[in-house]
Amino acid sequence: MSENTKAGFIAVVGRPNAGKSSLLNFFVQENITMVSHKANATRKRSDVIVMHEDAQLIFIDTPGLHESEVLLNQYMMEEAIKAIGDADLILFLSPVTDGLEDYEKFLKLNSKNIPHILLLTKIDQVSKEKLFKKITAFVKYQDKYLELIPTSIKKGTDIPHVLGTIAKHLPTHPYYYDPEILTTQKMKDIYRELIRGAIFDKTSKEIPYFSDVVIERVEESFELEKVYAQIVVDSKSQKGIVIGNDGKTLQRIGKMARESIESLNGKKTFLKLFVVVKKGWSKDKKSLGELGYNF
Ligand SMILES: Nc1nc2c(ncn2[C@@H]2O[C@H](COP(=O)(O)OP(=O)(O)OP(=O)(O)O)[C@@H](O)[C@H]2O)c(=O)[nH]1
Ligand SMILES: [Mg+2]
Incomplete structure (x- = not known):
């Protein structure tokens, strides 16, 4: 292992159905985390480990951010908030068809100001003009996020670029896990x-x-x-x-x-x-x- 390796924990957060679990499955080309077209699929944190060049990216999948009276849903929200607080970096997913409200709520939740990358997801669902409009709307927050990357898991758009950008922002650190493993889950x-x-x-x-x-x-x-x-x-x-x-x-x-x-x-x-x-x-x-x- 070289002394220049990078490694870190990346919390993947966003509203229910934003595409968090799909993204992580896509990275490893395995169905390790549960995906559904119905919202609130993920209930607990789980990890997916991706090697990219000299970096080990340990992604923490989280339940979608949402408020609810039901105890199970409150547990899910707490899981997501804990993952945010424990991360080296956050990947916030915003479906391109959404407004900015969920992102604004997330900025408030991220009380420790852990650095984050903004991923505009599901861009296959809109025209280039609409995508451009959405990117422009986020400009007012450009001092808040490290980078903004549009992507589509359906089309597999720019995935190496997404991984490379995340790796760039991770700390220099020895690998936490054997580079062969995809997850620490049982x-x-x-x-x-x-x-x-x-x-x-x-x-x-x-x-x-x-x-x-x-x-x-x-x-x-x-x-x-x-x-x-x-x-x-x-x-x-x-x-x-x-x-x-x-x-x-x-x-x-x-x-x-x-x-x-x-x-x-x-x-x-x-x-x-x-x-x-x-x-x-x-x-x-x-x-x-x-x-x-x-x-
Ligand atoms: N069109 C399109 N659909 C997508 C894309 N990525 C994910 N989806 C779909 O979005 C739905 C939700 O995906 P999930 O990965 O389960 O979303 P999640 O953010 O993990 O949702 P929760 O676990 O409920 O918080 C699924 O039906 C996916 O197939 C994309 O890039 N384009
Ligand atoms: Mg999920």
Whole structure:
């Protein structure tokens, strides 16, 4: 390892659905963090480690910044704020179709004034003129951010430039982790996110927000991986919806989750899902703690 290596922690923040998790998956070309077209997909911090030239970029994915009365959502907001405070650098994502309000709120939240890069995301969704207008609107804050970079994950626009710019602003520091690893998260936790991702995709209305997943156990052998998991819901009627007519919805969730797990572990996987009812879990501190959301 050369003495000139750079390394640091980059908190990736922005409103729900801004494209934070998609960006991190794109960097490593793996589905390590959960992505959904529905908002509030990410609930906990997770890390994605990217090597770029002589730099180790440790990205911390965070739940979207938003206010809510629900205890689970307050936990999510706290997770994001903690990540902001602990970072060497912040990457703030602003979808190009948004106004400046979320960015202005973020400036207030960033009380330690940790340096940040502003990433205008989803630029595939607007014309060049609209993009230019948005960039011009941000000019009044140009002394606040280090750089402003427009990008689209859908089109893969300028990704090496994004990584290079982030690396440039990191401190000179030895690598924190083995350069071969993509994340410090446990496989079990990634499986949980992949199953949650399938629930988000295959169910509608309140189910994504009133459900969660507990991995009971994983049994590994050379060729096969057996994963046993609980889907936790809030009521009996939600249990019925998740199972669906003749168990069809649960089958669809299981199929999608199994395929995502297999594409990550490269092994044939047997996935067994059970649905359990835990009334009021998202509003109760003790139940949240049991699911790993510790305040
Ligand atoms: N058109 C377009 N869609 C994108 C782009 N990047 C992400 N998306 C979509 O935006 C949606 C939200 O993406 P996520 O990565 O889950 O967003 P997030 O910021 O992590 O959201 P939370 O976890 O809820 O805070 C998904 O449907 C993505 O496919 C992009 O560059 N262009
Ligand atoms: Mg996310």
